[in-house]
Amino acid sequence: MSTPIIDTNVFLGRWPFRRLPLDEAPLLAKALRARGIEQAWAGSFDALLHHDVDGANGRLAALCQRTDKELFLPIGTVNPALPDWEEDLRRCQEKYRMRGIRVFPNYHQYKVDDAAFVRLLKQATERGLLVQLVVSMEDERTQHPLVQVPHVNLAPLVEILKSVPGLRLQLLNAFRSLRPDLMLKLIGAGHVTAEIATLEGVAGIEGLLNQIPVERLLFGSLAPLFYLESAILKLQESKLSAAQDLAIRRENAVKLLRG
Amino acid sequence: MSRLMEVADRMGIDRVVLSMGLPPLITNPTPDQLRQKNDETMAALLHWHHRAFGLCYVSGEHVEASLQEIDRCVAKGSLVGIKLWVAKRCNSPEVETLVKRVHELRGLIVQHAWHKTGGNPPGESTPEDMAELAARVPEIPLVCYHTGGNWEGGIRALRPYKNVYAEIAGSNPTAGFVEMAVRELGAERIVYGSDAAGRSFASQIGKVLGAQIPEAAKELIASGNLRRLLTPILKAKGMEV
Numbered sequence: 001m002s003t004p005i006i007d008t009n010v011f012l013g014r015w016p017f018r019r020l021p022l023d024e025a026p027l028l029a030k031a032l033r034a035r036g037i038e039q040a041w042a043g044s045f046d047a048l049l050h051h052d053v054d055g056a057n058g059r060l061a062a063l064c065q066r067t068d069k070e071l072f073l074p075i076g077t078v079n080p081a082l083p084d085w086e087e088d089l090r091r092c093q094e095k096y097r098m099r100g101i102r103v104f105p106n107y108h109q110y111k112v113d114d115a116a117f118v119r120l121l122k123q124a125t126e127r128g129l130l131v132q133l134v135v136s137m138e139d140e141r142t143q144h145p146l147v148q149v150p151h152v153n154l155a156p157l158v159e160i161l162k163s164v165p166g167l168r169l170q171l172l173n174a175f176r177s178l179r180p181d182l183m184l185k186l187i188g189a190g191h192v193t194a195e196i197a198t199l200e201g202v203a204g205i206e207g208l209l210n211q212i213p214v215e216r217l218l219f220g221s222l223a224p225l226f227y228l229e230s231a232i233l234k235l236q237e238s239k240l241s242a243a244q245d246l247a248i249r250r251e252n253a254v255k256l257l258r259g
Numbered sequence: 260m261s262r263l264m265e266v267a268d269r270m271g272i273d274r275v276v277l278s279m280g281l282p283p284l285i286t287n288p289t290p291d292q293l294r295q296k297n298d299e300t301m302a303a304l305l306h307w308h309h310r311a312f313g314l315c316y317v318s319g320e321h322v323e324a325s326l327q328e329i330d331r332c333v334a335k336g337s338l339v340g341i342k343l344w345v346a347k348r349c350n351s352p353e354v355e356t357l358v359k360r361v362h363e364l365r366g367l368i369v370q371h372a373w374h375k376t377g378g379n380p381p382g383e384s385t386p387e388d389m390a391e392l393a394a395r396v397p398e399i400p401l402v403c404y405h406t407g408g409n410w411e412g413g414i415r416a417l418r419p420y421k422n423v424y425a426e427i428a429g430s431n432p433t434a435g436f437v438e439m440a441v442r443e444l445g446a447e448r449i450v451y452g453s454d455a456a457g458r459s460f461a462s463q464i465g466k467v468l469g470a471q472i473p474e475a476a477k478e479l480i481a482s483g484n485l486r487r488l489l490t491p492i493l494k495a496k497g498m499e500v
Contacts, residue, residue, distance in 0.1 A: 018411070018435060019435070020434045020435055021434050021435055021438060021470075021471050022434065138431070139408075139430065139431050140376070140377070141373070141375040141376055141377065141408055141409075142375075142376060142408055142409050142430065142431070142433075143376050144376070145376050148376060148377065198431070199459070200457065200458050200459045200462060201456060201457065201458070201459055202262075202263060202266050202455045202456040202458075202459060202460060203266045203459075204459050204461075223434070224434055225433065225434060226431065226432045226433060226434060226465075227432045227433075227434050227465045227466055227468075227469030227470070228465075228469060229432075229461075229464075229465035229468045229469035230432035230459075230461055230462040230465030230466070230469065231461075231465075232461075232465075233270065233460075233461035233462075233464060233465050233468070234459060234461040234462070236269060236270065236461065237266060237269055237270055237459060237460055237461040239269070
């Protein structure tokens with residue numbers, strides 16, 4: 001029996017561009033449980049495009065609660081390009097008891113060195129919240145022609161990170177555009193981690209661990225947008241030591257959430 | 260190659276289909292480069308013929324040279340079909356000439372096709388181009404690599420042409436891809452591929468294993484359909500099916 005997995009990259013709700021086989025929360029919960037996922041950090045598809053971010057966060061919290069509150073850990077969204085985003089941040093923590101937030105600089109049309117975003121990073125850190133930064137949602141070649149969203153440019157973060165001590169930042173869906181040299185700079189500048197949903201290449205985890213410390217890599221599936229099996233099989237595809245396997249499956253996520 | 264097969268073993272992949280030689284990939288190869296790439300593929304098969312099949316890299320930009328390569332590598336050599344990539348679109352008469360020659364040899368024909376948001380480079384085929392070719396050669400089986408990347412449109416473009424098979428590699432493991440392909444094309448027209456080493460074996464086989472389709476359909480996609488497509492040339496060459 002393999003060690004249970006903590007999936008740090010799951011979404012609930014409706015993907016805007018197609019229905020997905022597991023886009024009903026109970027179906028997704030059943031599939032996650034069946035494949036050994038003991039906890040799934042769940043963001044909201046609605047939050048990609050909705051301006052009523054708190055509405056999306058409230059529905060997400062309720063859905064997690066009523067579907068499988070032991071499995072789904074709701075991760076709210078904050079959009080610092082919207083007026084009074086500070087109230088959304090406050091509600092994420094104080095009203096919905098969320099332990100982290102998810103941000104989408106590309107879908108929400110701001111840059112990572114915009115002043116409001118830097119303020120958000122500082123306030124989230126003061127509140128002890130984990131920040132998940134979504135670098136992309138799709139391969140740019142397969143996006144809807146009316147919604148072509150570039151991958152987030154992470155380069156300015158290297159300097160920003162130095163000004164936000166204590167920030168816990170996880171990059172989601174980063175590896176289509178994030179090159180190892182920039183990842184190393186980000187790691188050197190702060191407590192930055194990533195997950196494996198968009199990691200490609202034969203034995204990709206093995207290859208990546210030749211370049212970055214295992215402590216900075218977590219399990220993430222991007223289910224239900226991606227087939228859950230993709231991420232699970234990546235653990236099998238790479239030859240990992242027992243310690244590396246455990247760290248990616250679970251332990252790094254436990255530490256990251258604990259802070 | 261030994262490294263590739265070591266990982267393939269971890270993933271339960273018994274055989275692979277090779278093409279286009281060693282890196283770097285060449286998008287618009289000269290005749291000399293085609294020969295070099297095919298030599299590299301055949302060299303790999305010298306040691307791995309029990310685990311791998313090889314395809315002859317050809318180009319509609321160089322018809323005569325490609326016909327010579329088909330003669331050298333498929334008719335007389337160890338390769339079992341052709342791979343067409345992005346040098347010239349497959350709705351061209353030049354590609355049709357190559358396809359017909361390979362079919363005479365009963366070889367496998369695979370063509371890369373994407374329909375990219377933002378547009379394709381000039382020589383890159385789309386599934387719509389593949390449909391044009393398929394309509395002109397309805398008796399010839401064709402494999403459409405990547406199902407166009409934007410697979411919902413690709414599946415629709417290929418759907419009317421029963422001689423075209425949809426291969427599923429080279430895109431994100433987006434849920435619903437294989438389910439839609441099975442619904443619209445039937446499981447007997449879908450072929451697994453990995454696009455290794457650029458892609459992960461895991462992310463691509465995950466499309467098959469994660470799909471909500473019958474086990475029998477998964478078996479067809481993972482191996483049964485390709486085995487059926489390769490059987491004519493393997494028999495013609497006296498190779499094990």
